[in-house]
Amino acid sequence: MTRDTNILSFASTDLILEIPPTANLDRQAFSHPSSGYQAYLNQLCLSAVLPWLQEDFTPQAKVWPTTTALPSFWELVSGTAVTLDVTRFILVPTETIDLSELRVPQEWVDILTWAGDYYLGVQVDSDEGYVRVWGYCTHEQLKTKSNYDACDRTYALDAADMIADINVLTVARQICPQEPTRSNIMPLPTLPQTQAQNLITRLGNPEIITPRLAVPWELWGRLIEHGGWRQSLYERRLGLAEQRSVLQWLQSGISQVAEAIGWGRLNLELSAAGSRSIEERQPGVSLSRQLAIAGQLYELLITPQGEPDIRYWRFELRNITVGAAIPGGFKLRLLTEDLQPFPNNEDMATTAVEQLYIEVALEPGEGIVWEIEPLPENYDREILRF
Structure with a gap:
């Protein structure tokens, strides 16, 4: 420079x-x-x-x-x-x-x-x-x-x-590093999922040159504050097909958008020697994303479980280093597309553990948002479609 x-x-x-x-x-x-x-x-x-x-x-x-x-x-x-x-x-x-x-x-x-x-x-x-x-x-x-x-x-x-x-x-x-710089901001009102999808459909029309001025502020602000909805609106305006369909990732490969943020496919049979609790998983393809959290590398895995007609999904967080643990205080959490909790949606490490995991059954087309505490570096909410 x-x-x-x-x-x-x-x-x-x-x-x-x-x-x-x-x-x-x-x-x-x-x-x-x-x-x-x-x-x-x-x-x-x-x-x-x-x-x-x-x-x-x-x-x-x-x-x-x-x-x-x-x-x-x-x-x-x-x-x-x-x-x-x-x-x-x-x-x-x-x-x-x-x-x-x-x-x-x-x-x-x-x-x-x-x-x-x-x-x-x-x-x-x-x-x-x-x-x-x-x-x-x-x-x-x-x-x-x-x-x-x-x-x-x-x-x-x-x-x-x-x-x-x-x-x-x-x-x-x-x-004066502690000098206050921000005024208080009131959180924007909740936006129902159906309304958000209607807004994305409407504002996804690229003929609307300035979508930020096309709807009332409260609706607009809440829509784009959600990283997954913001990305969906952007992709819709570019005419892109669904970029975060987990079934498509498993069947046809990871989309370019998903690859750019770190998603990949992992063959569990080939990696069995370096993984833990492998007996709990069925052989096949899993989806994997590396995450940097508090100075260490971790891996978020998404693995289909059960039979194709009675399928459920396992979300698992583990330390990439073989033999290393997840520290106490870490949380893995799943939320609905509109960021609402549901029963058994969180796993927390009260002490150091080998992995955190959540198993969940999802309807076809249902969206899920994952969160981890402490927050991973470069975290941006995304909606995974199942």
Whole structure:
């Protein structure tokens, strides 16, 4: 990464970052040229700002929730979240020359699980190959000092209320790391599964150019806060077939979308020598995904049980290292598609154990969401269809 303050004449407080020549994006991964260009600007912004955050703050700075999820965000709303330990930065790119205010999409302010601590205004000049980080503010400032525009669902904060010198942010985090940055946010109301599916069907029409403005805010915010529904909407807008059908994965192979986030097939007969409790499983193919949790690697397995006409499913979590255990306090949990619990949906390790597992019978076409505590790295909710 290089910083060239001689590109143009800016104030001494401006932070100018070069866009790496490798910054590129497949614009065909979006439903419309407008969303493709929105994603392009966000990619240029991220490719320049993330290395700076890693260099000046912490090498562990990373995209939230994961880089593979970014297209499903950028298809629907502009902005990118980057986490630095427990602190979240929201990058807000713009091409406009007028920097009299910062306009932040409501999603990054009013969705509880999306909101950030700090919001960076980033001017992108793709022709000159640089971005300009021109100021920042906190979530609390956005909620208390900005004007909400109901027409485009953005919070607009006057530049005079922002901090222009980005060096102040570095000092503030060092001197006052516990300073409150967020206002309280009320959780959005529950969205019934049937209503969510109707919204995905309706908004999945790519002719609706701006789906975020096509339905009331409460419905929209709750729909895309659910990682599985957000991904389903994105895939529907691209005209993709169901990407998370477990039966199709077993019969025809893992979809490209699932492979990209780490799912694979595992032949239990071939791996029997390195597995535990193999006598409890039937020979055949299992689905496997590696997860990094609290500094160690684990494996989530999904294995069909019983006969084809009376089938049930075993979800199992185990440590990848042979002989290593799952620490006490870990939880494996299954939820319905709309995140509701059901009887015997959780297994918890009260002490160190070899594996956690849940067995569940599911109706054809039923969706299930898995969760693990502590949270795996790069976790994004997904709906597995059975």
